[in-house]
Amino acid sequence: MTAPSATPGPSAASARRGLAARLPEFPWDALIPAKQRAASHPEGIVDLSVGTPVDPTPSSVQQALAAATDSPGYPTTIGTPVLREAIVEFVHRHRGAPASLGVDGVLPTVGSKELVAHLPFQLGIGPGEVVAFPRIAYPTYDMGARFVGAESLPLDLAALAAHGDAALPEPDAAARIRLLWLNSPSNPTGEVLDVAQLASIVTWARERGIVIASDECYALLPWTVDEVPSVLDPRVNGGSLDGLLCVYSLSKQSNLAGYRAAFVAGDPDLVGELVAVRKQAGMMLPGPLQTAMVTALGDDQAPAAQREIYRARRALLEPALVAAGGTIHGSQAGLYLWTTFGEDSMTSVERLADSGVLVAPGMFYGDGGGTFVRVALTATDERIAAAARRLERL
Secondary structure, three states: OOOOOOOOOOOHHHHHHHHHHOOOOOHHHHHHHHHHHHHOOOOOOEEOOOOOOOOOOOHHHHHHHHHOOOOOOOOOOOOOHHHHHHHHHHHHHHOOOOOOOOHHHEEEEEOOHHHHHHHHHHOOOOOOOEEEEEOOOOOHHHHHHHHOOOEEEEEOHHHHHHHHHHHOOOOOHHHHEEEEEEEOOOOOOOOOOOHHHHHHHHHHHHHOOOEEEEEOOOOOOEOOOOOOOOOOOHHHHOOOOOOEEEEEEOOOOOOOHHHOEEEEEEOHHHHHHHHHHHHHHOOOOOHHHHHHHHHHHHOOHHHHHHHHHHHHHHHHHHHHHHHOOOEEEOOOEOOEEEEEOOOOHHHHHHHHHOOOEEOEEHHHHOHHHOOEEEEEOOOOHHHHHHHHHHHHHO
């Protein structure tokens, strides 16, 4: 007897394409032609499109890593006691965290991007729920929502701080928001939310049961503001960390992008939820890197020196962009000059590429960035000087 044929189902190939089919194309692929054009310049490319550090990792951190390379056992998800204490001390010194924040409210992560991308999943957010974030923003906030089938909702955070629900696109949107991302200083605009704005947003979110995750990885790079406040600051949160997470990275301030050294700090109950999920998933910062991270967190001199390097590069690029016909907006802090030449962003990208200078189009960061380009300070002094000369000739 011939066995009945099985009912055809989806092919393995189509199943593999399931999630990928829901995602947009990786934006940086669209920049390849402009990068090739800039690379053909007789004096070489000046790549200001990506904010990746180019200066040396502090020698003390390198030495700490080398000394810890004999690490045969598994690291812990929650981090070593000395690392957790170092994180607590750092947020007390630099992010205004209250004395009540202890080791149960901090957790090292494998860089900050993985946390941004997977936080909705780790908080149990899914279809029918909303992840909100700044209307001009780092694209990974949106990706995190897409990964779990949630809805993405770009918001004007300044308007939200001033007007609450009136700033939402639909009156009932707040009822479906589970997670609200803040990013101050902003990538890409460099804008900073002040204490009053942050406090207003925190109050609004708490009244609606919305978790706030605040990405503050550029906080030690202020330029035209006196401070970059944190959601951990009692002036913002009224002395309570309930419903609040601060996401932080050492990639920018300490040139540790290759180390993937980051952490989250805030509400101990929320941190506990993340620990429980991450243990099951095996998300652990390698042991030697935990040791190196302790050294980096305790060193305030290296980030301060790095800030002065970026200050000097900014002082060269800013007037050169203006001389080339650009207008700089925001850019109060961080590693970027958010610049418009009054034209479509890709037109600006291509025009600057003809001079061997590669920048990122603002359209990568949302509809509001369509006439802007993001110009990074992360190139060597020699390349920054070359870019300034070429821009001034424009």
